[in-house]
Amino acid sequence: MKLLAPGHRGCAGCGAAIAVHSILSATGKDVIVVSPTGCLEVISTPYPESAWEVPWIHSLFENTAAVASGVEVARRALGRKDETKVICIGGDGGTVDIGIGSLSGMLERGHDVTYICYDNEAYMNTGIQRSGSTPYDAATTTSPAGKISFGNDRPKKNTPAIAAAHGIPYVATSSIAYPADIGKKVKKAIAIKGPKYLQIHTPCPTGWGFDSNRTIEVGRLAVETALFPIYEMENGKITSVKKIKRKPVEEYLKVQRRFAHLFKKEGGDAEIKKIQETADANAKQLGLDM
Amino acid sequence: MKLSVGAVAEPGSTRANKTGTWRTFRPVFNADLCVGCGICSQFCPEGIIHEKNDKYATDYDYCKGCGICAAECPKGAIKMVLEVK
Amino acid sequence: MKVIEGSYAVAEAVRVCKPHVISAYPITPQTHIVETLSQMVADGAIKAEYVRVESEFSAISVCIGASAAGTRTYTATTSQGLALMHEALFNAAGMRLPIVMTAVNRSLSAPLSIWNDQQDTISQRDTGWIQLHAENAQEASDTIIQAYKIAEYRSILLPVMVCMDGYILTHVYEPVELWEQKKVDAFLPEFDPVHVLDPKKPKTFGAFADPSLYTEFRYMVQEAMEVAKKKIVDIANEFRDEFGRYYGGLIDEYRAKDAETLILAMGSVIGTIKDAIDEMRADGIPVGLLKIRAYRPFPVDTIRDAVAGAKAIIVLDKNISMGYEGALFTDVKSALYGKSGVTALGFILGLGGRDITKQTIKDMVAKALEAMKSGKVQECEFVDLRKEVL
Known part of the structure; x- marks a missing residue:
C-alpha cells in the first residue's frame, strides 16, 4: 500500500504526488511529515479527508522547518528511543522563498530532520506565480512574457548551495523522473544524524504547460539538458553526479508552454543561447558529460 | 460526521473521493505485453497501479487518466482509449 | 518568601x-x-x-x-x-x-x-x-x-x-x-x-x-x-x-461594593490605583476598582454585575485603536450596552512607558465627578498629554 492514498485532488499527471510516493516508499511508515501551505497540502487534506497514511502536520507557509524542529525535540524530550524520522516535504515557494529563514535556522541548529523540497519552480497553488526557484525566461503569471519581456529575468536560486553553506552533512538533488535515485538518496539522508536537504525537480503539467502524460519525460529532459543537474554533497563536497549524454536545451524548452515565447518572439534565439550557456556551465562545473 | 477538535483528520480518508470520474482517457493494460517491470506503478501520481501475478493493473475508481503509465511503459503494454460513458 | x-x-x-x-x-x-x-x-x-x-x-x-x-x-x-x-x-x-x-x-x-x-x-x-x-x-x-x-x-x-x-x-x-x-x-x-x-x-x-x-x-x-x-x-x-493566594477569577474587585465611581484597568497599574483609592476614600470619595484579569475571554456578565451599582466608570487603556479609542473602553461599553446608564469615561495613558501616578488616577476621578455633574462627557482622552511639544 502506498502511503499517500488515492482520492487526493492533485491534477492528472501531478508531479508532486509522484515525488511523495517515491519519498515515502523510501522512508516507510515510521516517519512524521511536516509540510507548508501549498499544492501538496491543499490536494491532500481537505477536511475531513486526508490522503496521508503517516502522521502529518501543516501549520503555515513559512514555518515548516521550525515546526519540524519542534516535533523533533518533542520526541527527544519525551524520551522516545524509536527510529521515527522527521521529514519535511515542501514546495519551492515554502522552501526557498518565504520559508528560508526557518529552514536556515533548522539547518544551523543541527536538528535531525530531512528537509525535502519538491521544486516545481513557481507558486502553483495560487496560480503559477514566480518564485525564487523559477528558472530564467520562464513565463509565469507574475513574470509573464510580453512586448518587452522574455519572462522571469533572474536565474534560479541555488538553494542546495545555500543549504550546504550551513555545513550540514548531506545535500542532494534528484528528479521525479528517477524514482530509484530519490529512493537511494532519501534512505541515505534519513540514516544520517543531523540536518539534511534534498531538492527534487518536480515538473507540473498545469503550471509549465505540457500534456499530463509527459510529466516524467519533461523531468528527464531537464536532467539530460543539464538544466537541473543531479548530484550529492557530503560534508560540503560533491561526492556524486548523475552523468548524462547531453541534449540541447531546446529539446526541454520547446515542450513547455512557459518557454513558448522563446520560439516565437524576436530575440528568442539569443535567449535560448543564454540558457544553453547556463546548461554548459552546470555541465562543466559538475562534470556532468559522459 | 462530528467535527474533531482542531480539525484533526483520519489517515487515508481521501479514499472516499473517487477521482475516476475525472477521466477522459482510460489506460488499458495488455497483460500479454506486460513484463512486470513496475515502471507504471512507480510513476502513477495516484499510487493505484498494483501488481498481481507479475502483471500490473490500475484501479479505475481513482485513475484520473493522466496517461503517464502509457507514456512510460517501455513495452507499449498500456494504451489510452477514449472513455465512453 | x-x-x-x-x-x-x-x-x-x-x-x-x-x-x-x-x-x-x-x-x-x-x-x-x-x-x-x-x-x-x-x-x-x-x-x-x-x-x-x-x-x-x-x-x-x-x-x-x-x-x-x-x-x-x-x-x-x-x-x-x-x-x-x-x-x-x-x-x-x-x-x-x-x-x-x-x-x-x-x-x-x-x-x-x-x-x-x-x-x-x-x-x-x-x-x-x-x-x-x-x-x-x-x-x-x-x-x-x-x-x-x-x-x-x-x-x-x-x-x-x-x-x-x-x-x-x-x-x-x-x-x-x-x-x-x-x-x-x-x-x-x-x-x-x-x-x-x-x-x-x-x-x-x-x-x-x-x-x-x-x-x-x-x-x-x-x-x-x-x-x-x-x-x-x-x-x-x-x-x-x-x-493560599488569589487574584480574582475573571475580574477582581477592590472597595467596589459601595463605589459610585469605578475604575477599570489591567496589569501593574492596579497597585497604583489601589493606593490612590485608599487616599480618595479617606477623603470621602466613594471610588472602587474592577481589575480585569481575563481580557479574553471577556467577562461580560461579571462586569455588568460589578458595575450595576455605580454611577460612573473610568476605563484605563495603555493602548489605542487608532481612529477610535482604547480597546478595553470599547469592550466595556459594549458589555454594558442596554444594561446600564452609567457615565463612562475612557482614558489613554501610560503609552511607551509614561508613568502613571496616584495623582493621574485622582485627576481622572475628578473628571468623572465633574462629568456626572455637568452631563458633559469627553470619551477617549489622552492623559498627561504634553501639549507644549505638539
Missing part, C-alpha cells in the same frame, strides 16, 4: 510546570525570563529541550510542532516579537494547541520604544488565545501554573498568554512566594493530549476547511472560550485552596 526579580519568579514558575520544550528569541524586556530558563537548562535544573531559534516566528512555530507532538511547551516574548508571531498565534489557537506564553507588555514601533504599554497584546486580541493580565510578579508567576491547567483542560484546549507589564513587573524585585514541586505536581497533572503526531496512530494535523465547515471550527473555539470563562474562575479558586 524571597525577594527576587519578576522575570526570575516567572522562570521559576515555568520550571515547576515541567515543560518539555521551551523555545524563545531574545527581546527586551523579556530577556531575563529566557536567560534564567537557559541557565536552568544549562544546570540541569529543568529537563526541557531549549530551542534557540532565529526569530519569534520560529519560536512559536517550534512550540506548535512540539505541542502537536504531545509535549508541554513554553515561550516568552514582547512587542515586535509578539507582532511577528501574529500569524502563528491564530494557527496555534485554531489547531487547539495548549501552548503557554509569557507576553511581556511593551509598546510597538514606530517610533521605537522599549518601554511598557499594552498595545502589543491588545493587538493579538482576536487570535483565539486566552489572555490573562497580572498585577504583580507573584501573580505573573502564579498565573503561569494556572495557565497550563486552563489551556490543557480537555474542553478548552486553547493557548494562553500571561501578560505582564515590561520592566514594571519583569525587572522589579519583589517578595515572591515560590512553589513546592510536590504541590504543583498535585495541582497540575501531566499533559494528556487528545491527538499526538505518532506513526502508531497516524493523524493529520492542519487540514483545510471549506466554507461548509470553517464557521463551525471557529464556533468551536468560541465555545471553548465560554468554557474557559468558568474554568478560569474554578482554577483560581483551586489555586487559592492549594497555595
Whole structure:
C-alpha cells in the first residue's frame, strides 16, 4: 500500500504526488511529515479527508522547518528511543522563498530532520506565480512574457548551495523522473544524524504547460539538458553526479508552454543561447558529460 | 460526521473521493505485453497501479487518466482509449 | 518568601510546570525570563529541550510542532516579537494547541520604544488565545501554573498568554512566594493530549476547511472560550485552596461594593490605583476598582454585575485603536450596552512607558465627578498629554 492514498485532488499527471510516493516508499511508515501551505497540502487534506497514511502536520507557509524542529525535540524530550524520522516535504515557494529563514535556522541548529523540497519552480497553488526557484525566461503569471519581456529575468536560486553553506552533512538533488535515485538518496539522508536537504525537480503539467502524460519525460529532459543537474554533497563536497549524454536545451524548452515565447518572439534565439550557456556551465562545473 | 477538535483528520480518508470520474482517457493494460517491470506503478501520481501475478493493473475508481503509465511503459503494454460513458 | 526579580519568579514558575520544550528569541524586556530558563537548562535544573531559534516566528512555530507532538511547551516574548508571531498565534489557537506564553507588555514601533504599554497584546486580541493580565510578579508567576491547567483542560484546549507589564513587573524585585514541586505536581497533572503526531496512530494535523465547515471550527473555539470563562474562575479558586493566594477569577474587585465611581484597568497599574483609592476614600470619595484579569475571554456578565451599582466608570487603556479609542473602553461599553446608564469615561495613558501616578488616577476621578455633574462627557482622552511639544 502506498502511503499517500488515492482520492487526493492533485491534477492528472501531478508531479508532486509522484515525488511523495517515491519519498515515502523510501522512508516507510515510521516517519512524521511536516509540510507548508501549498499544492501538496491543499490536494491532500481537505477536511475531513486526508490522503496521508503517516502522521502529518501543516501549520503555515513559512514555518515548516521550525515546526519540524519542534516535533523533533518533542520526541527527544519525551524520551522516545524509536527510529521515527522527521521529514519535511515542501514546495519551492515554502522552501526557498518565504520559508528560508526557518529552514536556515533548522539547518544551523543541527536538528535531525530531512528537509525535502519538491521544486516545481513557481507558486502553483495560487496560480503559477514566480518564485525564487523559477528558472530564467520562464513565463509565469507574475513574470509573464510580453512586448518587452522574455519572462522571469533572474536565474534560479541555488538553494542546495545555500543549504550546504550551513555545513550540514548531506545535500542532494534528484528528479521525479528517477524514482530509484530519490529512493537511494532519501534512505541515505534519513540514516544520517543531523540536518539534511534534498531538492527534487518536480515538473507540473498545469503550471509549465505540457500534456499530463509527459510529466516524467519533461523531468528527464531537464536532467539530460543539464538544466537541473543531479548530484550529492557530503560534508560540503560533491561526492556524486548523475552523468548524462547531453541534449540541447531546446529539446526541454520547446515542450513547455512557459518557454513558448522563446520560439516565437524576436530575440528568442539569443535567449535560448543564454540558457544553453547556463546548461554548459552546470555541465562543466559538475562534470556532468559522459 | 462530528467535527474533531482542531480539525484533526483520519489517515487515508481521501479514499472516499473517487477521482475516476475525472477521466477522459482510460489506460488499458495488455497483460500479454506486460513484463512486470513496475515502471507504471512507480510513476502513477495516484499510487493505484498494483501488481498481481507479475502483471500490473490500475484501479479505475481513482485513475484520473493522466496517461503517464502509457507514456512510460517501455513495452507499449498500456494504451489510452477514449472513455465512453 | 524571597525577594527576587519578576522575570526570575516567572522562570521559576515555568520550571515547576515541567515543560518539555521551551523555545524563545531574545527581546527586551523579556530577556531575563529566557536567560534564567537557559541557565536552568544549562544546570540541569529543568529537563526541557531549549530551542534557540532565529526569530519569534520560529519560536512559536517550534512550540506548535512540539505541542502537536504531545509535549508541554513554553515561550516568552514582547512587542515586535509578539507582532511577528501574529500569524502563528491564530494557527496555534485554531489547531487547539495548549501552548503557554509569557507576553511581556511593551509598546510597538514606530517610533521605537522599549518601554511598557499594552498595545502589543491588545493587538493579538482576536487570535483565539486566552489572555490573562497580572498585577504583580507573584501573580505573573502564579498565573503561569494556572495557565497550563486552563489551556490543557480537555474542553478548552486553547493557548494562553500571561501578560505582564515590561520592566514594571519583569525587572522589579519583589517578595515572591515560590512553589513546592510536590504541590504543583498535585495541582497540575501531566499533559494528556487528545491527538499526538505518532506513526502508531497516524493523524493529520492542519487540514483545510471549506466554507461548509470553517464557521463551525471557529464556533468551536468560541465555545471553548465560554468554557474557559468558568474554568478560569474554578482554577483560581483551586489555586487559592492549594497555595493560599488569589487574584480574582475573571475580574477582581477592590472597595467596589459601595463605589459610585469605578475604575477599570489591567496589569501593574492596579497597585497604583489601589493606593490612590485608599487616599480618595479617606477623603470621602466613594471610588472602587474592577481589575480585569481575563481580557479574553471577556467577562461580560461579571462586569455588568460589578458595575450595576455605580454611577460612573473610568476605563484605563495603555493602548489605542487608532481612529477610535482604547480597546478595553470599547469592550466595556459594549458589555454594558442596554444594561446600564452609567457615565463612562475612557482614558489613554501610560503609552511607551509614561508613568502613571496616584495623582493621574485622582485627576481622572475628578473628571468623572465633574462629568456626572455637568452631563458633559469627553470619551477617549489622552492623559498627561504634553501639549507644549505638539
